[in-house]
Amino acid sequence: MKAIHAMALTALLSACTPQPELTDTQGEPVSLQRFAGKPLLVNYFAQWCAPCLREMPLLNALQREGKVQVVALSFDSMSAPALAELARRHDIQVPIMQVNGETGARLPFPRPAQLPTSYLLDADGKLVQTLVGELNHARLATLTRQ
Incomplete structure (x- = not known):
């Protein structure tokens, strides 16, 4: 009976532990919490999206x-x-990652309907701004002034 209680307690505790939302190019789990403390620009892209790939040098420079x-x-x-x-x-x-299935539902922003789409989060992880469409120098300059 004690073994059953211990297993039940372990299951409950592990269910309360949030699962990482992302997976990196090494297959390792990553949580957005890792980026807390500084504003974060989360850029959704696709390999078939020409504007997405065109803006990557700007994102590299911003990083x-x-x-x-x-x-x-x-x-x-x-x-x-x-991905690698x-x-x-x-x-x-920039770090490139994959959203983990169901746990992606906990992200502080929706899956975009259009690409490229970027989400600016503040240092506390709260959504501040949604940028739809290709980024350019002028749009990125406004981010660094906030």
């Missing part, structure tokens, strides 16, 4: 600048090795 963290989320389901190859092929230097 290097250091005022805003950047994460690229694949709109399509891809394996970790495929895509990042290499297109010189995507």
Whole structure:
């Protein structure tokens, strides 16, 4: 009987632990909490989306600048090795990740209806702004002034 209670308690506690929302190019789980403390631009892209790929050098530069963290989320389901190859092929230097199935429902923003779409989160992880369409220097400059 004690064994059953212990198993039930373990199951309840593990159910209360939030599952990571993302998976990186190594197949490792990642939570958005990892990026807390600084504004975060979450950019949804797809390998077949030309505007998405055109804006990647700007996102790389924004990340290097250091005022805003950047994460690229694949709109399509891809394996970790495929994501890594895509990042290499297109010189995507920002962290590139895949949304985990059902746990993606806990993200502080919806899955976009149009690509590219970027979501700006504040240092506490709250959604501040939604940017639909291709980013350019002028649009990114407004982010770093906030």
